[in-house]
Amino acid sequence: MQVIDIHPPLAPKYRPQEPIVLALGFFDGVHRGHQAVIRQARVAADAAKCPLAVMTFDIHPAVIYQKVPADTIKYLSPRQRKVELMAELGVDCLYFVHFTPEFARQAPQTFVDDYLVGLNAQVVVAGFDYTYGKKAIANMQTLPQYARGRFDIITVPEHVEDGTKISSTRIRDALDQGDVDTANALLGYAYRTTGIVVHGEARGRTLGFPTANIDTPNSQRLPGIGIYTVKMKVRGQWYPAMASVGRNVTFGAGRAVTLEINLFDFDADIYDEPVVVEWRHYLRGEIKFADAAGLITQLEHDRAASKAFLEARP
Numbered sequence: 001m002q003v004i005d006i007h008p009p010l011a012p013k014y015r016p017q018e019p020i021v022l023a024l025g026f027f028d029g030v031h032r033g034h035q036a037v038i039r040q041a042r043v044a045a046d047a048a049k050c051p052l053a054v055m056t057f058d059i060h061p062a063v064i065y066q067k068v069p070a071d072t073i074k075y076l077s078p079r080q081r082k083v084e085l086m087a088e089l090g091v092d093c094l095y096f097v098h099f100t101p102e103f104a105r106q107a108p109q110t111f112v113d114d115y116l117v118g119l120n121a122q123v124v125v126a127g128f129d130y131t132y133g134k135k136a137i138a139n140m141q142t143l144p145q146y147a148r149g150r151f152d153i154i155t156v157p158e159h160v161e162d163g164t165k166i167s168s169t170r171i172r173d174a175l176d177q178g179d180v181d182t183a184n185a186l187l188g189y190a191y192r193t194t195g196i197v198v199h200g201e202a203r204g205r206t207l208g209f210p211t212a213n214i215d216t217p218n219s220q221r222l223p224g225i226g227i228y229t230v231k232m233k234v235r236g237q238w239y240p241a242m243a244s245v246g247r248n249v250t251f252g253a254g255r256a257v258t259l260e261i262n263l264f265d266f267d268a269d270i271y272d273e274p275v276v277v278e279w280r281h282y283l284r285g286e287i288k289f290a291d292a293a294g295l296i297t298q299l300e301h302d303r304a305a306s307k308a309f310l311e312a313r314p
Helices: 032-048 079-088 101-105 108-116 143-147 168-176 180-187 203-207 292-312
Strands: 002-006 020-024 052-057 093-097 121-127 152-156 191-198 212-215 226-234 237-246 258-263 274-284
Touching (some): 020 032, 032 121, 079 191, 143 152, 168 180, 180 191, 212 274, 226 258, 237 274, 258 274, 274 292
Parallel strands (some): 020 052, 020 121, 052 093
Antiparallel strands (some): 191 212, 212 258
16 A cells, blocks of 8 residues: 655645545544445445545644644554554555645635545545535535536445444543443454553562553553553564553552553563554453552452453454
8 A cells, every 4th residue: 555645735746647536534543434435435446447545634633723732632543553454444545635724724625626636536435424624615515516527426424333423532432431342343443552661660570460561652542541451462473461551559649640561471571662552351440459469369350351351252
C-alpha cells in the first residue's frame, strides 16, 4: 500500500494517471462501520478495475474547528495503526491530507473540485454522516450537486450494535470505562496500543509477579483504570499476560497512573524494547489491599482467570 502525505493545496504530481475509487472519512479506530465503507469501496474498485484509495487527515479536525490542543487528543488508531488497518482491508493508496486552517476554510465546492475531482475519483464512497464543511450544506445529500455528474457516489448506511450506531465516540467511552470487551466488539478486532519498556519500582518481582512497565505515547488512548487480560508482542512474538492500569494504591496515595504488564512464563530483560499490547478482557477494578499478601492472593486469581480466558479464545 502506498502512503502519501498531501500538504494543501493539492499538487498536480499527486493526481493519479488512472481513475480511482476514493473512500472518505477520518476513520479513527477503523471500526466496523468504517470497515463497511472500505469494503464497499473495495467492491466498487474491483468492479471498475481501478485502485482503491482512502483520504483521511493527519490530525483530528477538532484541533482546527474547536481549537482543541493537538497534544491532548488521544486516538484509537494513531497514524501507524491506521496504516496497518487500511492495508489489512486491501487499500491500495492512503492519502493523509494535512488539516490546516486554510484547508478547513475552503468552500465545499472547492473541496470537491480540488480534492475529489483533483484526485481523479471515478467513484466516491463515504458513510451517511460524512461532512466536508458545515454540516447543513456539506453532507452526503448535497454532494451530488457539487459533483455535477463528474463521479458516482455511494453512501454507506449506519451500522448499529444493540440499537445504537457504532461510532468512534462510543468506543472511546467504552475504553475510558475499562470496557474493552464492548470496545473490541464495536471495533471488530482486539484493541491495541504500543509503547516502550521502561524501568519501574521493581516491586512486582518481590511479589512473585514481575512486570514490564510500559511508557505509552501520549497520542494513544489507554483503557481506564483496572486489571485486564492482554497479550503482549515483544521481539516479534506474542505472549499471554495480564495488565494493570492504575496507581498502585496498595502502596501509597497520590501515585501516577502507570501501565504494568505481567507476562506469563516469561523471564527476559526487555528494557527499552518496543512492544504492542493487545487488550482482550476486563477482569476487575483497582483494589486497595490491606497488605501485600492480600494483593498476591488476588493476583493469583487474576492470572488463573486470564489464562482461562486466553485458552478459551486463543
